[in-house]
Amino acid sequence: xxxxxxxxxxxxxxxxxxxxxxxxxxxxxxxxxxxxxxxxxxxxxxxxxxxxxxxxxxxxxxxxxxxxxxxxxxxxxxxxxxxxxxxxxxxxxxxxxxxxxxxxxxxxxxxxxxxxxxxxxxxxxxxxxxxxxxxxxxxxxxxxxxxxxxxxxxxxxxxxxxxxxxxxxxxxxxxxxxxxxxxxxxxxxxxxxxxxxxxxxxxxxxxxxxxxxxxxxxxxxxxxxxxxxxxxxxxxxxxxxxxxxxxxxxxxxxxxxxxxxxxxxxxxxxxxxxxxxxxxxxxxxxxxxxxxxxxxxxxxxxxxxxxxxxxxxxxxxxxxxxxxxxxxxxxxxxxxxxxxxxxxxxxxxxxxxxxxxxxxxxxxxxxxxxxxxxxxxxxxxxxxxxxxxxxxxxxxxxxxxxxxxxxxxxxxxxxxxxxxxxxxxxxxxxxxxxxxxxxxxxxxxxxxxxxxxxxxxxxxxxxxxxxxxxxxxxxxxxxxxxxxxxxxxxxxxxxxxxxxxxxxxxxxxxxxxxxxxxxxxxxxxxxxxxxxxxxxxxxxxxxxxxxxxxxxxxxxxxxxxxxxxxxxxxxxxxxxxxxxxxxxxxxxxxxxxxxxxxxxxxxxxxxxxxxxxxxxxxxxxxxxxxxxxxxxxxxxxxxxxxxxxxxxxxxxxxxxxxxxxxxxxxxx
Ligand code: WT7
Numbered sequence: 209x210x211x212x213x214x215x216x217x218x219x220x221x222x223x224x225x226x227x228x229x230x231x232x233x234x235x236x237x238x239x240x241x242x243x244x245x246x247x248x249x250x251x252x253x254x255x256x257x258x259x260x261x262x263x264x265x266x267x268x269x270x271x272x273x274x275x276x277x278x279x280x281x282x283x284x285x286x287x288x289x290x291x292x293x294x295x296x297x298x299x300x301x302x303x304x305x306x307x308x309x310x311x312x313x314x315x316x317x318x319x320x321x322x323x324x325x326x327x328x329x330x331x332x333x334x335x336x337x338x339x340x341x342x343x344x345x346x347x348x349x350x351x352x353x354x355x356x357x358x359x360x361x362x363x364x365x366x367x368x369x370x371x372x373x374x375x376x377x378x379x380x381x382x383x384x385x386x387x388x389x390x391x392x393x394x395x396x397x398x399x400x401x402x403x404x405x406x407x408x409x410x411x412x413x414x415x416x417x418x419x420x421x422x423x424x425x426x427x428x429x430x431x432x433x434x435x436x437x438x439x440x441x442x443x444x445x446x447x448x449x450x451x452x453x454x455x456x457x458x459x460x461x462x463x464x465x466x467x468x469x470x471x472x473x474x475x476x477x478x479x480x481x482x483x484x485x486x487x488x489x490x491x492x493x494x495x496x497x498x499x500x501x502x503x504x505x506x507x508x509x510x511x512x513x514x515x516x517x518x519x520x521x522x523x524x525x526x527x528x529x530x531x532x533x534x535x536x537x538x539x540x541x542x543x544x545x546x547x548x549x550x551x552x553x554x555x556x557x558x559x560x561x562x563x564x565x566x567x568x569x570x571x572x573x574x575x576x577x578x579x580x581x582x583x584x585x586x587x588x589x590x591x592x593x594x595x596x597x598x599x600x601x602x603x604x605x606x607x608x609x610x611x612x613x614x615x616x617x618x619x620x621x622x623x624x625x626x627x628x629x630x631x632x633x634x635x636x637x638x639x640x641x642x643x644x645x646x647x648x649x650x651x652x653x654x655x656x657x658x659x660x661x662x663x664x665x666x667x668x669x670x671x672x673x674x675x676x677x678x679x680x681x682x683x684x685x686x687x688x689x690x691x692x693x694x695x696x697x698x699x700x701x702x703x704x705x706x707x708x709x710x711x712x713x714x715x716x717x718x719x720x721x722x723x724x725x726x727x728x729x730x731x732x733x734x735x736x737x738x739x740x741x742x743x744x745x746x747x748x749x750x751x752x753x754x755x756x757x758x759x760x761x762x763x764x765x766x767x768x769x770x771x772x773x774x775x776x777x778x779x780x781x782x783x784x785x786x787x788x789x790x791x792x793x794x795x796x797x798x799x800x801x802x803x804x805x806x807x808x809x810x811x812x813x814x815x816x817x818x819x820x821x822x823x824x825x826x827x828x829x830x831x832x833x834x835x836x837x838x839x840x841x842x843x844x845x846x847x848x849x850x851x852x853x854x855x856x857x858x859x860x861x862x863x864x865x866x867x868x869x870x871x872x873x874x875x876x
Contacts, residue, residue: 230679231690231730231748231755237621241628241661243637247610251523251657259658259668266671273672274300274700278512281306281551282315284481287508291698296718296725297705298698300509305481308488308511309352309385312550313345314479321526325555328529329374330574332421332561339374341553344381346475347374351382351415351447353473354466358413358445362387362482365490367411367443368536369402369433371395371420372560375449375466376536377546379415380489384507385479389487391502394537395420395427396835399435401500405492406440408502409707415466417449418456423562426452434459484508490707491539493645494834501716502707503539503645511547513649513701517670518548521639521653522582522611529608531557531574532584538836539645540615544584548649563589568596572604583631584613588773588837590623593631595772595795601630611656613639616837618741620763624663642666642741644727646717648701651675652739664763665738673699675739677731682721685732690742690757693731694724730757747841749778750785754819758841761822764815765790768808770798775831775839776822779848789848790822791831800827824848830867843868 248254253262266273271290278287278301287304316322326344329337339347360366366388370376376392383390391409393402395417406414416433419426430448434457437443446463448456458465488507492500518524522544530549534540549556557578563571571593575583593600612632619627619640628638638661642652652675654660654667661667669675674696677685685691695702702725706713720726730742742748742757749756758776765774773793778786792808794800805825813821832840847868 230685231732231742231757237662237664239621239625239663241637241663243657243660244635247635247637248657251655252520253655253658256655256658256660259655263669263671267674270672270697274512277516277671278304278508278700280515281508281512282311287484291700293698295723296714298509298702299485300506300698300700301484301512304484304508306484306508306511307385307479307482308507308547309348309381310479311511311515312381312384312547313341313348316341316553317345321553324526324553326550327374327377328555328557328578330557330559330578331373332424332559332565337374344374344378344550347378348381348385349475349477350470350473351375351378351466352385352477353475354447354469355382355386355388355413356477357469357473358447358464360386360388360413362480362486364388364413365409365411366390367402367406367409367414368392369395369414369416369429370449370536371417371422371427371429371451372535372558373417373420373449373451374558375415375417375451376541377550377556377558380536380542380546381550384488385477387480387482387486389489391490391492392537392542393492394535394835395429396535397537399432402432403436403439405500405502406436406443408492408500409490410442412443413445413447414443415447415449417451419452419454421452421561423565426454428454430456437462482507485704487704489542491542491645493539501709501712503703504705504707505648505701506704509700509702510648511551513699514543514548515551517650517653518544518552518554520655520670521641521650522584522613523656524549524552524554524582526553526555528581529555529557529578530582530584531559531578531580532613533559533563533571533586533589534584534615535836539643539648540584543649563592564596567600568593569600569604572601572606575606575609576604579608581608582611582613583609584615586616586837587614587619587623588616588833588839590614590619590627591766591773594623594626595793597796598630606631606633609633609636611639612636613641615641615643617839618666618743618759618763619664620759620766621663622763622767628663637661638663640664640666642729642739646703646727647695647699648703651695651699662734662738665734665740667738669739676724677733677739678721678724680721682724687735688732690730690732690755692721692726692745693729693739693741694721694726696724698725744841747777749776749788751778751788751819752784756788756820760816761788761790761812761820764812764820765792765808765822767815768811770794770804771808772796773831775841775844777841777845777848779824779845781823787823788820789824789826789844791826791828791844791847793828793830828867829870832867
């Protein structure tokens with residue numbers, strides 16, 4: 209390790225003392241991109257003034273705003289009260305009766321949408337299947353009737369463990385149709401993870417498949433279910449979709465082929481009305497510690513949130529082909545592959561496999577082949593594309609794209625610029641959407657035809673969302689002073705509780721800042737009120753009295769032309785409190801070396817200041833990520849703090865165990 213300049217001592221001025229618990233923000237991004245006149249002219253919200261006016265009105269009288277918006281959904285009975293708020297428990301559209309599957313399907317069957325594609329599916333081997341709204345409706349009714357045949361009643365939980373195939377959406381809507389809350393588990397999760405979730409929610413039916421195709425192999429999905437069920441005795445039936453036709457073990461009396469079962473039931477399944485607050489699904493989110501939390505969402509409010517944000521943020525039109533790359537196992541797959549897209553009568557393109565199979569241009573090939581108009585992906589994917597090289601885009605015509613989305617973590621300004629120029633051809637707005645499993649739908653994001661964009665900022669809140677950055681006492685921080693990101697009033701698509709653990713719900717989300725929802729992110733607002741997420745509060749570094757968000761240091765590293773990806777963590781340091789340790793991966797073809805380390809330190813010093821200069825830089829082949837692509841900083845902290853690079857922590861959610869083995873060898 210080379211010497212680092214001795215840090216200046218912790219500042220003791222009154223300003224610093226006052227901000228002791230705030231986060232110092234150093235990254236300054238100056239670029240601004242206004243919506244093009246052409247995009248604005250056709251958009252639903254075509255000027256910033258219109259957004260501001262609607263936003264102000266929505267906060268002034270939320271009941272009026274949400275009540276009016278909710279009329280866009282189809283109801284069996286209208287609500288009596290828009291919101292009943294007994295903190296921290298909310299009920300929305302109380303007294304209303306609704307069915308989510310009717311909103312996603314039946315209501316489109318009387319008009320021109322009937323024969324339009326609801327789902328375009330491309331399998332990894334290249335097979336394409338299209339389901340019109342009419343066809344999707346029929347499939348959903350059949351599966352709903354199969355569920356009933358297997359004894360599923362309103363309120364019963366159904367587990368869905370499926371790869372990215374149309375049956376995943378069909379299964380979700382079939383559950384919604386009969387009021388059985390679904391719980392989708394990402395099909396890449398282990399048997400152990402599946403078992404734990406089945407038992408936590410007490411599911412009695414599992415919908416799965418023989419497998420799915422990923423990187424050219426048929427995954428053994430059913431085998432994981434068999435293993436999980438050894439420890440989940442309450443499951444009565446397993447319904448198996450045939451996708452790969454590989455051999456699987458079928459346990460008589462428990463396991464049934466879904467395509468055989470659907471032959472035995474009627475294709476008519478009347479949709480029942482359910483209370484607005486009827487549970488729609490439970491989705492487990494791991495968090496960094498402790499047992500997974502079963503996030504509970506209910507019907508009407510969730511659906512309204514998905515419907516409106518899809519309509520306004522993606523400006524989705526029936527003629528668009530919309531491609532979201534998220535798996536149905538995550539909230540993005542629930543809200544923006546299924547519910548929000550279908551309730552708007554959109555066309556959702558679903559792709560089964562890996563982005564680099566058979567080659568790293570698969571997504572560009574799909575966009576070209578299906579003439580995709582709206583593309584929604586994650587910064588981690590964008591950084592992979594950059595790493596793989598621009599030459600993979602060149603042969604493909606991406607001119608059908610008109611809007612790009614980003615979700616999952618702060619998008620580094622350099623990745624933003626690449627996405628904007630190389631994928632969007634400088635014509636597509638980038639809608640950077642900040643939200644969470646818990647929030648159900650987008651909370652902070654730019655209106656594509658209205659909000660001037662700043663690379664790296666999720667910009668401003670959605671209608672009715674009272675977002676703020678506050679200090680520990682709940683007071684709003686000054687511009688550019690970091691603090692905690694909170695939401696100060698309830699919103700329709702908020703989680704209702706943690707399934708079976710209301711005390712944990714209260715403690716996790718509603719106890720940090722009085723009267724506010726807090727789910728762990730640090731942020732700052734700039735002088736224009738734009739939100740900049742600086743990372744998870746738990747990851748904030750404290751370097752010689754300066755509190756630095758990880759994402760700013762990472763963005764500075766990624767803005768160096770040789771760097772593909774970076775993760776920054778703190779290591780205990782006697783002198784400074786914490787030292788900055790950076791794990792970086794290089795772009796293809798770049799050589800690591802001591803010269804590069806010095807160059808990177810100098811680069812960070814120039815971009816955000818000497819205080820953020822990494823004390824240690826490790827070149828890694830890959831970074832440890834969860835299966836949804838989030839960097840596991842907890843593991844990196846352990847690697848950074850231990851002289852031998854040992855880690856003892858839980859690695860069950862890790863995508864690739866080899867990464868850790870390689871990290872230990874990564875030389876400093
Ligand atoms: C956490 C939520 C929301 C669906 C996918 C992830 C981070 C998400 C952004 C963004 C900065 C973001 C936050 C948030 N995050 N989107 N656009 N900019 N950070 O859902 O697994 O529940 O994770 O992801 O830290 O709290 P999730």
